[in-house]
Amino acid sequence: MLNSRWGRLLAGGAVSILLGSVLSGCTVISDPKGMMRKPLMSTDKEKLLNVVQHEQPPESKLIRPKDMNNTSMIRVEDLNGDGTREAIVFYETPNENVRIHGMLLEEQVGSWVKKLTFDVPGNELQSFKVLDITNDGNPDIILGVSLQEQKALTAYSYKGGALEQVLGGVPYNQYIIDDVQGNTLDLNGDNKNDFTILSLNNSGFVSIALYQYDEGSFKEVDRMQTDYTVKEIYNALGGQIAKGRMGVVLDLELDDRSTFSQIVYVKDNKLVNAFKSPDQTYRDDKILSGDVNNDGIIEFGLKETPKGWEHYVFDSRMWFYTFYQWDGKNDKKFVSFQYRDDADLFHLNLKPEWYGKITIDTKSEKEKYIRFKMIDTDETVGEIKYFTLSQWDQEKGKNWKEITRTNDRVIASRGAQLDADEGLLNNIATE
Numbered sequence: 001m002l003n004s005r006w007g008r009l010l011a012g013g014a015v016s017i018l019l020g021s022v023l024s025g026c027t028v029i030s031d032p033k034g035m036m037r038k039p040l041m042s043t044d045k046e047k048l049l050n051v052v053q054h055e056q057p058p059e060s061k062l063i064r065p066k067d068m069n070n071t072s073m074i075r076v077e078d079l080n081g082d083g084t085r086e087a088i089v090f091y092e093t094p095n096e097n098v099r100i101h102g103m104l105l106e107e108q109v110g111s112w113v114k115k116l117t118f119d120v121p122g123n124e125l126q127s128f129k130v131l132d133i134t135n136d137g138n139p140d141i142i143l144g145v146s147l148q149e150q151k152a153l154t155a156y157s158y159k160g161g162a163l164e165q166v167l168g169g170v171p172y173n174q175y176i177i178d179d180v181q182g183n184t185l186d187l188n189g190d191n192k193n194d195f196t197i198l199s200l201n202n203s204g205f206v207s208i209a210l211y212q213y214d215e216g217s218f219k220e221v222d223r224m225q226t227d228y229t230v231k232e233i234y235n236a237l238g239g240q241i242a243k244g245r246m247g248v249v250l251d252l253e254l255d256d257r258s259t260f261s262q263i264v265y266v267k268d269n270k271l272v273n274a275f276k277s278p279d280q281t282y283r284d285d286k287i288l289s290g291d292v293n294n295d296g297i298i299e300f301g302l303k304e305t306p307k308g309w310e311h312y313v314f315d316s317r318m319w320f321y322t323f324y325q326w327d328g329k330n331d332k333k334f335v336s337f338q339y340r341d342d343a344d345l346f347h348l349n350l351k352p353e354w355y356g357k358i359t360i361d362t363k364s365e366k367e368k369y370i371r372f373k374m375i376d377t378d379e380t381v382g383e384i385k386y387f388t389l390s391q392w393d394q395e396k397g398k399n400w401k402e403i404t405r406t407n408d409r410v411i412a413s414r415g416a417q418l419d420a421d422e423g424l425l426n427n428i429a430t431e
Contacts, residue, residue, distance in 0.1 A: 048074065048105070051112040052089050055103060060091045063100070067127035067144070070182075077130050079104075079158040081138045086158065087112060088141055090125055099123055100145065104163065118163055120154070122147045129177060131184050134166055134213045135192045142167075142177060153197065167218055173206075174198045176248050179239035180291060187238070187246050188212075188221065188266040196248050198236055204229030206252065208264060208271060224271040226262060228278065230254055235288050240297045241265060241274065242328035249289045249298050258282065261289050261300035263326050274326045281332075284314070292323045292336055299323040299335050306359040307375055318360045318370070321347075339384075342366055345411060346404050348384070382415045 052074065056062065064071045079086045087105040100120040105112045122145030129142040134157055141156040141163075153175055155167035177195040178184055184193040187210060194212040201207065210221040235251035247265035254260065261281040263274035275281065287301035302322045309317045321340055324332040337355050339348045350358070350372075358381060361371035372382040384403070387395060392410040396402070400412040 047110075048076075048087055048112050051105060051114070052087075052103065055105075055114045056091050057093060059095070060093050060101075063090050063092045063125055065125045065128040065144075070127075070129070072128075075128065075130050077139050079130075079139060079141070080160075084108075086115070088128075088130070090120065090128070100125055102141075104158065115161065116163060118156070120145055121169070122152065126151055131178055131182075131193070133177065133184070133193050133195060140166065144172070144175065166213070170197060170211075171199060172197045173200045174233050174236040176236050176238040180237060185238045185246065187248070188269050189246070194221065196238065198233055198250065200230070200233060204231070206230060206233060206250065206262075208248075208250075210266065210271060221269050222266070222271045224264070224273075226252070228254065231256075234259070234286060237289065237298060239291070242297065242326045245326075245328055247274070249300060251287070251289050251300075253286065257284055259286050263300070276330075287321065297325050299325050300332075304337075308359050308362050312362075318364060318366065320350075320360075322355070339370070339372075341411070345406065348403070348413070354381075382413060384411065384413045386411050 052062070062073055064073050074087055074089045076085050076087045078084060079088075085107045087107070088102060089105075090100060090102050092099055093101065098119045098121070100122055102118045102120055104115050104117070106115050120143060124146045125143065126146050127142075127144035130139045131142060132139050133142065133155060134140055136157075138157070141158070143154050143156075145152055145154065151172055152169040153167060153172050154165065154169060157164050157166050175195060175197050176185070185195060186192060187194050187196070192212060194210055197207075197209045197211060199207045199209070206226040207223060208225070209223040211218050212221050213219075230252040232253040233250060234253050236248065238248045239246065241247035241249060241263050245265055247263060250262045250264070252260055252262060260278040260283070262278070263281075264271050265274060266272070281300050281302070283301065283303045285303045287303065289298055289300040291297060292299050292301075300323070302324065304320045304322050305317060306320055319340070320337050322337040323335045325335055327333045334352070334355060336352050337350050339350060339360070340346070357375060358372050359375050361373050364370045368386055370384040371380055373380050385400070387410045389408060389410065392402075392412070396410075396412075399414045401414060403411045403413055405411065
């Protein structure tokens, strides 16, 4: 049942600022598991691509998945565990009834030989993953495809020189099949890989279904539905949601102004909500959950008012973006916080130990000058300033450190209190 605070927020939430992904300032490796595989040297890639181009039909076009997390055109794996590598690639034939086709090649004596081709139902290749979801120790080919507005998940196993479809056309809005490092998930703790399908129905409720391969087919382990109607599932990811606890995190848009995160885990093969109410994860903004502090645990974001800004209207306020983890029980625990530029030009990671001790001076002006200060003493501990290019030519080198720049401005910071850990304003992350 909606409590009064939740009802008020749904009815009168402030206009949100749509922001991009949370950045940590660290280099992102899109496929860490790929670093452990035997890499394809540049000459190998060239040989493989030449064979693919020779084998693909005339007037066809090689395609990449739309999933921006991994847009590789060709994937190379040992699909059947025989020690020989296979390559999988997809191409499009726009003028045929079946638009998308797959090609599987096998490495033989320093070259590549086409073994088979197969048709893929759908108009667009949404995603393409190579992971073991049948729990036989060999990776499967997992495809997300779309036909108009409908998306469906299919999967294939390569055995005995033939491709077998093991999962066919399961509708989805989003699916969670691996963590952010590309590792398979075991949500129910039985040492077998599983995955989650998310579907948004016409009434606005999200269905969350857990699947696992068992005795030759995929079985639905459990299913649950959200208690609240939503407009969109704008982000979904799986992994550690608390220390030693695996689960999934859904970032859900209630309306154009309001979002929340739903955290779900599995207990005794039943899907369970970590929080009884969305109150603990509600915000008037579109914030992406993720592992913001690189500790292997997923955090969700909130938008909090700095002390002194409580009486300003929402559009005029400056904000701290705070990130929390589920504590594994009934509450959340603080992890880190940021300041973000309204135009999302940068995310500034502030030292966690300063949470609750600093605020933003109410005399600060958006996109001009921002002063961070101690709440108790009013002492300046950091500043951000927006310079024109000509102003920057005069000011650079005068204790200001450039954060980022646009065509006509430079944004820079400086800290009045520096310590051995580079002071208050550290780990600057830019888009």
